[in-house]
Amino acid sequence: MxxxxxxxAENIFDVFNVLIxxxxxxxxxxxxxxxxxxxxxxxxDATRGGIYFYPRKFTLENYEYLMRExxxxxxxxxxxxxxxxxxxxxxxxxxxxxxxxxVRNFSGRRFMRLIFLITMYFGGGLIPFYLLIVKLRLLETFxxxxxxxxxxxxxxxxxxxxxxxxxxSLSESARLDGASELTIFLKVIFPVSIPVFASVAIFCAxxxxxxxxxxxxxxxxxxxxxxxxxxxxxxxxxxxxRNLQFEQLASEKYRSLTPATVRAATTMIVxxxxxxxxxxxxxxFVSGITLGAVKG
Numbered sequence: 489m490x491x492x493x494x495x496x497a498e499n500i501f502d503v504f505n506v507l508i509x510x511x512x513x514x515x516x517x518x519x520x521x522x523x524x525x526x527x528x529x530x531x532x533d534a535t536r537g538g539i540y541f542y543p544r545k546f547t548l549e550n551y552e553y554l555m556r557e558x559x560x561x562x563x564x565x566x567x568x569x570x571x572x573x574x575x576x577x578x579x580x581x582x583x584x585x586x587x588x589x590x591v592r593n594f595s596g597r598r599f600m601r602l603i604f605l606i607t608m609y610f611g612g613g614l615i616p617f618y619l620l621i622v623k624l625r626l627l628e629t630f631x632x633x634x635x636x637x638x639x640x641x642x643x644x645x646x647x648x649x650x651x652x653x654x655x656x657s658l659s660e661s662a663r664l665d666g667a668s669e670l671t672i673f674l675k676v677i678f679p680v681s682i683p684v685f686a687s688v689a690i691f692c693a694x695x696x697x698x699x700x701x702x703x704x705x706x707x708x709x710x711x712x713x714x715x716x717x718x719x720x721x722x723x724x725x726x727x728x729x730r731n732l733q734f735e736q737l738a739s740e741k742y743r744s745l746t747p748a749t750v751r752a753a754t755t756m757i758v759x760x761x762x763x764x765x766x767x768x769x770x771x772x773f774v775s776g777i778t779l780g781a782v783k784g
Contacts, residue, residue: 554722
């Protein structure tokens with residue numbers, strides 16, 4: 489009888505656990521489903537409300553309006569190029585810095601780590617940083633997107649914490665074979681640190697993908713506008729037209745568009761690429777790694 493009661497209590501706990509997880513999953517997934525439904529709904533009809541899981545009047549006008557922008561393709565390529573270049577260089581430079589501050593026979597590793605960590609709490613501010621960008625002649629250039637983010641103290645802290653837990657015998661055996669520190673990092677430390685590098689790569693790529701303020705600040709002419717900035721301009725254009733006092737002044741192409749539906753379509757365009765890419769890198773968050781084959 490006692491054994492039956494314990495089994496019943498465990499079953500009740502499992503039921504409550506599943507219900508709570510389902511509620512939490514619904515709370516996280518519903519906003520995306522709602523925005524997806526709004527993005528495929530007619531704008532004027534969407535102002536009536538009542539759209540939750542599926543569009544009431546299906547239309548592709550919101551996406552057609554965004555795709556008609558001539559600079560959309562070019563801005564998307566700039567965004568992809570920014571993510572690729574900035575993430576790759578950030579991983580390389582930050583990874584090298586993380587390795588340096590974890591080398592035990594380097595006497596200045598603690599001081600170097602402290603110097604970089606201080607920058608996480610103290611900074612010069614926006615105006616001095618902008619003046620520095622102007623002084624370096626980085627305005628209206630693609631370099632301004634990746635050069636300031638070449639080294640991240642936060643990512644350095646994550647990667648170095650992972651490297652400190654690696655067996656010292658891995659690097660020591662490579663040194664005995666005459667390998668340089670750069671060779672040790674590239675051929676020994678980096679391969680066994682792929683999970684943490686993949687995690688940092690996701691954070692870094694998403695950060696650059698969502699970034700738009702620095703584009704407006706350091707690219708006033710619009711020469712290097714990214715996808716997010718172009719979509720933001722289109723959204724502001726719709727909001728401006730819809731806020732006109734007389735609706736007849738609005739152009740015919742804005743008749744069936746509303747800021748809510750265009751904003752939903754914009755959200756889908758910038759969110760779906762992340763959702764598509766994430767499953768391929770998700771395994772690096774949950775999988776461990778086996779350290780072996782240490783030369784004895």
